[in-house]
Amino acid sequence: MLVRLAIKQRGADVSNSYLPWAYFDRRFVPVSEARLPVGCHAVQYGQGVFAGIRGYLDQDGSTINVFRLPDHFKRFVQSASIIKVTPPGPPEALAEILVELTRRNAPAGDVYYRPFAYDEGEGLGPSLSGSGFAIYMLPVGDLTPQNGLAVMVSSWRRVTDNAIPARGKISGAYVNSALVREDARVSGFDDAIVLNERGKVAEASVANLMIVRGGTLITPAVTGDILEGITRRSLLLLARDMGVPIEEREVDRTELYVADEIFLCGTGAQFAPVVSVDRRTVGTGEPGPISAALRRRFMDIVRGREPQYAGWLTRVPAAAARDAGQPAAHSERVTQSAGA
Ligand SMILES: Cc1ncc(COP(=O)(O)O)c(C=O)c1O
Numbered sequence: 615m616l617v618r619l620a621i622k623q624r625g626a627d628v629s630n631s632y633l634p635w636a637y638f639d640r641r642f643v644p645v646s647e648a649r650l651p652v653g654c655h656a657v658q659y660g661q662g663v664f665a666g667i668r669g670y671l672d673q674d675g676s677t678i679n680v681f682r683l684p685d686h687f688k689r690f691v692q693s694a695s696i697i698k699v700t701p702p703g704p705p706e707a708l709a710e711i712l713v714e715l716t717r718r719n720a721p722a723g724d725v726y727y728r729p730f731a732y733d734e735g736e737g738l739g740p741s742l743s744g745s746g747f748a749i750y751m752l753p754v755g756d757l758t759p760q761n762g763l764a765v766m767v768s769s770w771r772r773v774t775d776n777a778i779p780a781r782g783k784i785s786g787a788y789v790n791s792a793l794v795r796e797d798a799r800v801s802g803f804d805d806a807i808v809l810n811e812r813g814k815v816a817e818a819s820v821a822n823l824m825i826v827r828g829g830t831l832i833t834p835a836v837t838g839d840i841l842e843g844i845t846r847r848s849l850l851l852l853a854r855d856m857g858v859p860i861e862e863r864e865v866d867r868t869e870l871y872v873a874d875e876i877f878l879c880g881t882g883a884q885f886a887p888v889v890s891v892d893r894r895t896v897g898t899g900e901p902g903p904i905s906a907a908l909r910r911r912f913m914d915i916v917r918g919r920e921p922q923y924a925g926w927l928t929r930v931p932a933a934a935a936r937d938a939g940q941p942a943a944h945s946e947r948v949t950q951s952a953g954a
Pocket residue numbers: 666791817818819820821822840841842843844845846879880881882883953954
């Protein structure tokens with residue numbers, strides 16, 4: 615059956631708990647104290663930018679491998695500059711805060727980090743400024759099924775560079791992602807692929823997209839109203855290193871119907887093969903060989919099994935490497951919206 619009935623819930627409600635410490639207002643605080651005023655621009659107008667970063671438990675069981683931390687914060691600072699928000703330091707300083715937060719929370723397994731830079735101003739009417747900054751973190755597993763998604767092409771269009779730039783990970787722009795995801799959910803699909811205003815394939819609701827045609831890995835260019843994904847860039851490098859030809863170019867909607875393989879990629883989605891688009895089977899209906907090889911390599915890297923790519927990992931001690939005396943996990947439950 616091409617349309618999967620199982621996945622119709624709102625996001626992946628995995629009922630995780632925030633880890634006990636957050637960074638907020640220039641201090642480490644219990645996560646319950648990281649709260650914003652209802653009238654601030656970040657809340658009222660979506661004037662914030664965020665990052666989603668994963669930390670993977672290394673194969674040694676005692677280290678968290680934070681994936682491409684400097685690159686995430688570099689994009690984060692660039693995103694913030696688009697909306698004139700000034701984080702409290704350069705990418706290196708923000709990375710240090712995240713590492714210290716990891717030490718304090720000492721997670722026992724895989725984690726997801728949410729840095730947020732925002733306009734804390736409360737004046738009536740939108741205007742661009744702000745210097746708010748926070749990070750919180752939570753344990754995480756797979757947010758998107760990794761064994762084959764049934765997707766549709768959305769009737770919504772991706773936000774354009776001259777409206778709200780998809781290049782910046784801007785909070786308000788995720789209303790667009792929510793419209794796309796909801797459309798898919800109520801129609802019985804796992805996710806949707808969204809076209810840009812030129813009618814070309816942009817990306818999925820909260821992930822980049824790649825297709826394989828005739829052995830070439832193809833993905834929309836960074837000028838196609840997409841988020842410039844860190845996972846996307848990593849997979850392109852991996853593919854090149856594995857001798858797979860790559861193309862970054864415009865992708866037509868109907869190329870999705872004739873592709874040999876398709877997958878979504880991103881920090882949340884990780885590496886999610888697509889097995890049907892608009893109820894047309896992709897390739898054999900099973901994840902294809904190039905997707906499978908890339909996925910295997912990627913997972914080996916994040917677990918610390920590929921020394922060649924060790925430079926992509928920032929290694930921080932996990933709970934197993936710490937003395938006893940951890941703060942107890944905070945009991946607040948959250949509903950995760952998968953994968954942004
Ligand atoms: C809209 C969108 N596109 C693409 C991505 C993938 O980007 P990254 O690989 O940097 O996580 C994300 C986030 O995961 C996203 O929210």
